[in-house]
Amino acid sequence: MTGTQGRFLVETKSWRFAEPPDELELRCGARLGPIDVAYETYGQLAPEGDNAVLICHALSGDAHVAGKHSPDEAKPGWWDIMVGPGKPIDTDQYFVICSNIIGGCRGSTGPSSINPDTGRPYGLDFPMVTVRDMVRVQHALVSEHLGVHKLLCVIGGSFGGMQVLQWAIDYPDMVQAAVCIASSARLNTQAIAFDEVGRQAIYSDPDWNGGSYATEHPPPRGLAVARMVGHITYLSDRSMHEKFGRRLQDRSSVGYDFGPPDFQVESYLRHQGDAFVQRFDPNSYLYLTKAMDYFDLASDYGSLLEAFRGVRSNFLVLSFSGDWLFPTYQSQEIVRALHANGATVSFCEVESGYGHDVFLIEHQALHRLIGDFLANCQDRIRREEASARTER
C-alpha cells in the first residue's frame, strides 16, 4: 500500500481454503471445495492485534473497498469515501480487511469458477451458499490465514449488514463491535419480490441457457434489466425526483418514438444496466439474491430473540429515513431483540431522503457516527485491557 496524493495503491490477494478433500460443508448440505477467497487489506495489524476491522460488502460489491489497483484505475474502491488514511475507517489506525463473498464473481469461488469435477464453470451446479457459509469462509480467512483473533469491528451495509449479524451470532467472542447499516434480520416480502423479478429477467434471457454459458461472454440482457430494477430500489422517489425530475435527455422535446431515451432517468438506468453487466456474472446475481432471500434469523433460530441470545458485541444499528428497501422498522426489530438480550446497542435513523444507497455516498453525519463509534470502541477496549493488565 503506497500513498499517492491522498490516494493509495492496493492489490487484491487470493487465499485458497478448503482444499479437497477438506471441503466446506455448506448449510444446504452440499460440500464445496476448493474455495478461493479474494481479499484486500489496508493498514497494519497492531502488535496487540486489537485494531482489525472487517468490512462485509453488499450484493454487488467486492474485496476492493478503497484505494486503487493502479494509478490509472478509473475509480477507487467502492467505499473509498469511508476507508483510508484520515477517513472514518482510518487505515492509519485500523487494519482493515474485506473479502469477496463466496458465490460472488469478483475473485472468490462462485458459479463462474471451474468445477473440478467437470473442468467447466459450475453454472447452476454450484451449490447454494448462505450468509452463514459466507461468514464461515470470512472467519477462516481472518483467523486461519491472517492470524487475527479479535475483530475490533465487523461492519457492513445492506446484504453486508446481514453478514454482520451472522458474525455477531456465530463468533460472539471474536466480534467486539458490530455496525449494521440499512439492513435486516430478514428480507421483507416486497424485497423478495424485487429479487425474484431480477432473477426472472435473467432466466428469460435465452442466452442465459439454464446457467450454462461461456464465462467470458455472460448473457447481458437479463442482468441489465435486473440491475435497473435494483437501482430504482436503491434510490427513493424523492431522490430520483431531485436528481432527474422529468428532465429530458439531450433533447428539447419528447421523441414520440422508442429510440434514444426521452427522460434523463431512462438514460441513467440504461447506463447502470450496461455498466453492471461489464463487471458482474448473471449466475452470481442469482445465487446472491437467493442467499439474501433465504436469510432469516428468526426462522433459523426459532425467534430473533433466540438468535441474539449469545451475542456479546457492542452494536451500532443504522437506518436511513428515505430507505424503503430496508425500512427503518427492520432495523428497529434488530434493536429490540438485541436490547431484550441485554446487548449494548446504539441506534440511529439517519435523516436522508436519498434511499437505501446512502451508505455509499458522502454523508457527513453518517461518517461521523461510524468514525466516532469505532474510535470509542477502541478506546474503551484499550482502557479495559490496560485496567485488566494492572489488576493482574
Next chain:
Amino acid sequence: MTGTQGRFLVETKSWRFAEPPDELELRCGARLGPIDVAYETYGQLAPEGDNAVLICHALSGDAHVAGKHSPDEAKPGWWDIMVGPGKPIDTDQYFVICSNIIGGCRGSTGPSSINPDTGRPYGLDFPMVTVRDMVRVQHALVSEHLGVHKLLCVIGGSFGGMQVLQWAIDYPDMVQAAVCIASSARLNTQAIAFDEVGRQAIYSDPDWNGGSYATEHPPPRGLAVARMVGHITYLSDRSMHEKFGRRLQDRSSVGYDFGPPDFQVESYLRHQGDAFVQRFDPNSYLYLTKAMDYFDLASDYGSLLEAFRGVRSNFLVLSFSGDWLFPTYQSQEIVRALHANGATVSFCEVESGYGHDVFLIEHQALHRLIGDFLANCQDRIRREEASARTER
C-alpha cells in the same frame, strides 16, 4: 344485456372511426386511420340524455368493465365490483360506456392491428398515441356514434384518471362531473423509471425482434417480467407482507435451488406474469407506458394552473394512503390547481394500506364515496334543469 342471477351478459361492440382519407391527426403529428374502437355499454340512456357515465380504463384494462360475455366466462369484467345493477355505478340508473383505448390490444386499433399500407401488423410503425389522442377517439365514439352530448360523469383510476383530466380540459361543456382516482397530472420520476424497466425487459426479449413478430405468437418473456415489476408497484410493502409474508409455496423448507418458487410471493408474481402474456400485446405495453410517461399537463399547457383554466366539471379526486406509485401528493397537486381555478372539488385520501390497486378491489368506503358522488351530481343537475325549465 340480460340479467342472470345478479350477473348480466354483455357484448363488446366495435365502431370504425376515421375511415381513410379522414384519418385522425395525432398529437405527434402522424395520421392514423382507420381506427376501430371496441366498446361496451350497460344500462339505458335516459330520454333526457342526462345519465351517461364514461369509464376510462387503466394500463391493462379494456372495454369489458362488468358482467360476462357468456355465462361460462371465468371472470366478469375488470370493474364488476363497481358497475352493475345496484352497484355504486348503478346500471339501473346510469348509461355506462367504456371503450378500449387506442394503442391497446383489446379490440381497438393499436400496434398489433393491420397496417393498411403493408397488410401486416403495424409493430413499431404504429404512430405514438397520447392521452389526448385517446380521449379524442373516446369523444368521437360517445358523441358521434352513441349520440351522447353530455356526460354526467367521466371516471377512471390510474392511467384512466389521466384520461379523466384530459376530458375535463378538452370538453369542459360536456363533462359535468369527473372522478379522478389514484392518478396524477404527470408521472413522477420513479414511475417513469419503472415503466422504462418494463420496456427494457420487452426490448431484451430476442423474440420481440424490434417489434416485428407474429401477432398470434407475441413474445411472452419480456412482457411477463414487465408485468411482475408492475405488480409490485400496484401493491405495497404492507399489503404484500399481509398477503404473503415470507410464507413458503407448497413446501416446508426452502429448496436451495432455482426450481419451483420458494416463497408464495414468487409464485404469485410468476402467475401474474404468465396470466398477463395470455391477454396482452408487448408492443401495446410499450406504447401505453410511453403515453403514460409523456402525459404532463403542466408541460402541455405551461402550468397545471393554466391547464385547468377552462374546466367546468364538478370534481372528485381520490388517492389511497398506501399508494406509492401515484402518491397522495400528486392528487393534492391536482386539487390545488383546480381550487385555484375556482373549480368545485372534493378530495379524499382513502385510508388503505393495500397500495395503488385499491380501486380494483372491494373497498366499502371507496364504493360509497363514488356512488354518493354520482347520485348527488345527478340530483343537483336534475334540480338545476328543473329549475331552469320553471324559469323558462
